[in-house]
Amino acid sequence: MRKGKIVIQSPCHFTSIGIETLFNHSLYTNKPTELVTFKTLEECKEYCVSVSGIDILILALNGKENNLAPLINFISNTLPITHPKTKVLLLVHGRHTEFLSNYLSRNGNISAILDISSPLKQIQKVLDNVFNGVKEDINANISLSLRELSVLNGLLSGRTPIQIANELRLSIKTVSHYKRAALAKLGLPSLHPIFMQCSIPAVTSRYRRVAKIDTQSKSCLPKKQGELIEPPECINMAE
Structure with a gap:
């Protein structure tokens, strides 16, 4: 049985630990799984283009991060080519949620975009849905052609x-x-x-x-x- 592969990228050590803790309490741990964590988006990108078989990619945006271009470029231009079947969960701060939902609503990799300040129960529910292949409603107000x-x-x-x-x-x-x-x-x-x-x-x-x-x-x-x-x-x- 092939190991599942989960990649977590977060600049905050405590956020990474929190995601790992939620992950360890999910039903997805019933299958053999490899968990890989990165601090920077660049490190995560280099890893993703060098390996295959990533099941789930969790990207947590730094609250102080103002430049969304590298994130959008990675999700829009890199992942669809290197990992078209990888399910992506974005954990972002409230001010980015609506914009990214509108921009990425057509992206086939995106399973959910969630405010990182949401209650733990809600994040756990979304994680379980992503792990089980259930795509969340992105709630986009507009759709780009x-x-x-x-x-x-x-x-x-x-x-x-x-x-x-x-x-x-x-x-x-x-x-x-x-x-x-x-x-x-x-x-x-x-x-x-x-x-x-x-x-x-x-x-x-x-x-x-x-x-x-x-x-x-x-x-x-x-x-x-x-x-x-x-x-x-x-x-x-x-x-």
Whole structure:
């Protein structure tokens, strides 16, 4: 009988211990199981691309983590290729739950997205459902089309609009249209909130203001009034 393989990624040692404890009380332990734990997403990603047969992947997002791009890129662009049958449970902080549910609602790997501050009984119930192959209702308010997802996933992986247009055999204008449509559905003015999780001032110019995060208010403020820089091409695509 093949061993089941469970991978846990959490930057918090206590969260990892808590998940392992809940796991040890689940019915899934009735079968031979290998449990592997990682602290960083990068370590977890390197492991996942080097092995096969991962049954369940549990990703716990750090409450201080503001850049969601690596997580989305891993789930959207890596897992469907390396582990298309792996069931993924996301444990995230409340402010990320709705956004990730909307963005990842079409992802075949996602079994559940849960607020990490939920009561232990609820987390245990979701874990049991995931272990038993029961997919939770993602509760997405919107649904991105496959083209919209392809464009956003490409941008988040670092590819340029021209590269995406060539890969999808579309024009630059069409790629730009899909990007704008996807961001409008997600309620985002640009891709910056995915990287910074803060409000970005509307900028009509093809340049953007240099911004810094105010650690007290968690808002984005201009570094210097009127200071402008050329944006990375993969983020600020020509409209």
